[in-house]
Amino acid sequence: MTGKPSSDMIDFSYYPGCSMATTAKECSLSLIQACKYLGLNLIELDDWNCCGSSSAHCIDMQLSFELAVRNLTLAPPHRPLVVMCPSCFRNLRQTKHHLAHSKKLQELVARRHLNPVADNLEIIHFLSVVGKMDLKKLKAKATRSLKGIKIAPYYGCMLAGPPPFKPEPGDSVCIERMLEAFGAQVVLWSNIRWCCGTFLTASKPEVARDAVNTIMESAVASGADCIVTACAMCQINLEMRCTQEKKIPILHFSEILAIAMGADENEWNTWFRYHLVDPRPIFSKLGG
Amino acid sequence: MSGNINIHPEKVRGKSLSEEIRNLCGVDINTCLQCRTCASVCPFYEAMENAPHTLFRKIQYGLREEVLTSSAIWICVGCNTCASQCPAMIDIVAAMDALRHLALEEDIRIPEEDILNFHREVLNSIERYGRTHKLEIMLRYKIKSRHLFSDLDTGVVMLARRKLDLRPSRVHSAKEIKRLFKKAWQKT
Numbered sequence: 001m002t003g004k005p006s007s008d009m010i011d012f013s014y015y016p017g018c019s020m021a022t023t024a025k026e027c028s029l030s031l032i033q034a035c036k037y038l039g040l041n042l043i044e045l046d047d048w049n050c051c052g053s054s055s056a057h058c059i060d061m062q063l064s065f066e067l068a069v070r071n072l073t074l075a076p077p078h079r080p081l082v083v084m085c086p087s088c089f090r091n092l093r094q095t096k097h098h099l100a101h102s103k104k105l106q107e108l109v110a111r112r113h114l115n116p117v118a119d120n121l122e123i124i125h126f127l128s129v130v131g132k133m134d135l136k137k138l139k140a141k142a143t144r145s146l147k148g149i150k151i152a153p154y155y156g157c158m159l160a161g162p163p164p165f166k167p168e169p170g171d172s173v174c175i176e177r178m179l180e181a182f183g184a185q186v187v188l189w190s191n192i193r194w195c196c197g198t199f200l201t202a203s204k205p206e207v208a209r210d211a212v213n214t215i216m217e218s219a220v221a222s223g224a225d226c227i228v229t230a231c232a233m234c235q236i237n238l239e240m241r242c243t244q245e246k247k248i249p250i251l252h253f254s255e256i257l258a259i260a261m262g263a264d265e266n267e268w269n270t271w272f273r274y275h276l277v278d279p280r281p282i283f284s285k286l287g288g
Numbered sequence: 289m290s291g292n293i294n295i296h297p298e299k300v301r302g303k304s305l306s307e308e309i310r311n312l313c314g315v316d317i318n319t320c321l322q323c324r325t326c327a328s329v330c331p332f333y334e335a336m337e338n339a340p341h342t343l344f345r346k347i348q349y350g351l352r353e354e355v356l357t358s359s360a361i362w363i364c365v366g367c368n369t370c371a372s373q374c375p376a377m378i379d380i381v382a383a384m385d386a387l388r389h390l391a392l393e394e395d396i397r398i399p400e401e402d403i404l405n406f407h408r409e410v411l412n413s414i415e416r417y418g419r420t421h422k423l424e425i426m427l428r429y430k431i432k433s434r435h436l437f438s439d440l441d442t443g444v445v446m447l448a449r450r451k452l453d454l455r456p457s458r459v460h461s462a463k464e465i466k467r468l469f470k471k472a473w474q475k476t
Contacts, residue, residue, distance in 0.1 A: 018420040023451045049418040049459045054366060055410035059392060061312070061385055062295045066468040067414065098293050105295065157367035162381050163374075195331045195367035199410075202429060203402040204363070205439060207335045214331075236451070240442055274449055 003143045003262015006039030012129070013081040014042035015071060017088035018050050024085075024232035024252065026271035030263070031084060031126065031254040037141065037261035040129065042082060045074045051091040054199050068095035069109055069117065077118030082126055084254075086158035086231045087198070089125045094162065096123055125159060127230045127253060131174035139181045143262040144286060146184035151256075152224035152248075153179060153186060154215070156231035157195040175228060175253060182260040189222035191215045196237040205241065212241040220246050225282050228256050239276040249279035259283065293382075300390075305352045312386035319376045320344040326370035326380060336360035340370055340380060356391040362400035402433045415469045418459025423452040 020028040035042055048071050056064035068091050075081045083089040099105050099117055110116055130138075153175035170177075176186045194215050197208030216238060219227050226249045229235050238250045259268055265284065272279050292314025294300060302308040306317045320341065327339035338346070338360045346355050355361075366381040374380060391398065398404050409429045413420050426443065430436045446452045459465055 018422075018457070021419075021457050022422055022453050023446075025450070047460050049465055050414045050420050052414070053410055053420065055407035056414075057366065057385055058388055059404065059407045060411065061293060061389055063411065063469065065293065065295055070464070070468065101292070108295075157369060160368060160372055162368050162371050163377055163379055193369070195365060195369060197332075198365045198367070199406060200332070200363070200365060200403075202426065203400070203406040203433070204335065207332060207363070210334075211331050240446070274451065276445060276449060276451075 003037045005036045006141075009039050009041040011041045011043060011079050013075045013079050014044050015048055015051075015075075015081060015083045015088060015092065016044060017083065017085040018053070019085050019232040019236075023236050026274040027084065027232050027235070027252040027254055029271045030252060030258040030268075033263055033267065034254050034258040034261055037258070038130070038133070038138075040082075043079075045071060045081075048074060051088040053087060053091075057091065064091065065095055065098065065105075068092050069099070069113070072096060072099075072117040072121065073109070073113045073115045075118065075121055077121055080122040080124050080129075082124055082129055084126050084232070086125065086156060087233060089123070090158050090162070093123045093165065096121065097165075125230070127159070127174055128171060130178065130257065131171060135177060135181050138178070142182055142260045144182075144260055146179065146182045146256070146260055146286070148185075148285070149282060150185045150187055150223055150225045151179050152189050152219040152222055152227045153192060154219070154227045154229040154234065154250075155193050156229060156234040157193055158231060158233075160193060175230065179228065179256070182256075184256075187222040187224045189218050189224070191218050196231075196234040197241070198233055198237070201237050201241055208237060209241045209243055212238050213244050216242045216244050216247055220244070220248060224248060226251055226279060228253055242277075247277055249275060249277045249282065251279055255279075259286070304350050305355060305390075306347050306350075308390060309347070309383055309386045312389060313379070313382040315379050315383045315386070317344050317347045317378065317383060320348065320378060321376050323375060325373050325375065329369045329373055331367065331369060332363050332365065336363050340364075344378075353396070356387065356394060357396055357399060359399040361387045361391065362398070362403045402435075405429055405432050411469075413456075415466065417456040418462065418465040419457050421453070421456035423447075423454065424456065426452075 052064040052067035179186050197211040201208040228251050230253045235250050294312050300308045300311040302311050310316055324341050327333055327341050338358045343360055361384055364384045371380045406429050409425045413425050
């Protein structure tokens, strides 16, 4: 490890969600490493459950609420709850919003659960945690320049909305600003928030394929070497469903962060082996 | 999103479909302007037999069965691209949740059975383990939908790259999770 672990640590509660443990192991591994460099101490919620994913809110609104609430009651009030998966983030944040606006729901939760959901519990996506950091300090902490790498930043759809949630000022260019601070060349392209098809990948693969190909085609046309995304679902869909002849690797935001902050080649190869489109040729030129 | 979900949905009955949607999720479809913004930004518009704005017009007209048997309400993944641009600020995703709820309640023909089967397998997995076990979800879904051999190559690659775990990750408080699924408890 060439990067230095940070000496002062800030505590956060952490909700990993199902993907981090399975289809996005590389995201989880690189996140843990990036957090060491950044001084973020992620404390996993004890015995968390699935947030209900898209399926609960699609076919059982009540169950969707119940599943998300159980997780929220596990979070202590005095530290923010960091979420890595945008879909979990949306479900948890939306449920908290429903609770805040309904006395009836608050009473119901108080009746059924051992712990209440803290009124002031802050639910925050990891991207915003990093986005709120001082860019100059972040740049000073970086040990490796990403100079020479052209990157298409891709947010996916789940971080925005639903109304009345609006992205915080600056959030819409958060990945771009960070990549530029690390020396990478950010390309401008069109489909930065185009939906990848999420669960249609299972039951209507041809629909997800068309969405994914639209995204990949414009990323490739922009001249990017790789795509960097904040969403684990988008990452796997883009890798799995793209049928374009030319495709570029899709990295999790946490991977590029850990690389810039000091992970070495052996370390990044331990996550890159989980990728279906190999990112190693792009990064080997950076040197270990 | 109004923060107005009804989690005791037996009380939704209303004079019209739009009233029932309002009772379920607080969204008023009658404010739709028919500007077509939703249709022009929807990534899955071509896969739907009714564009979102057409669906809303039919709701305004009270064409209940046509709306509830529409494939569009199942194909919508809730990406919020439409809702974030709707000039009438209609929470379209919440309305779609409500429409699916009503369709399931009516016990009418669901045009996208595969999508429904997939959702059911995801929820079954959460009920069993508290978390999703993706390999089992896919296998059970493929058996149920009789697509056992479709997508086999993708599955093999996913297994080889250790993207699909053989064993599920479990919540320790299994009883607590099972209880969340009990309808009787949900009504307390």
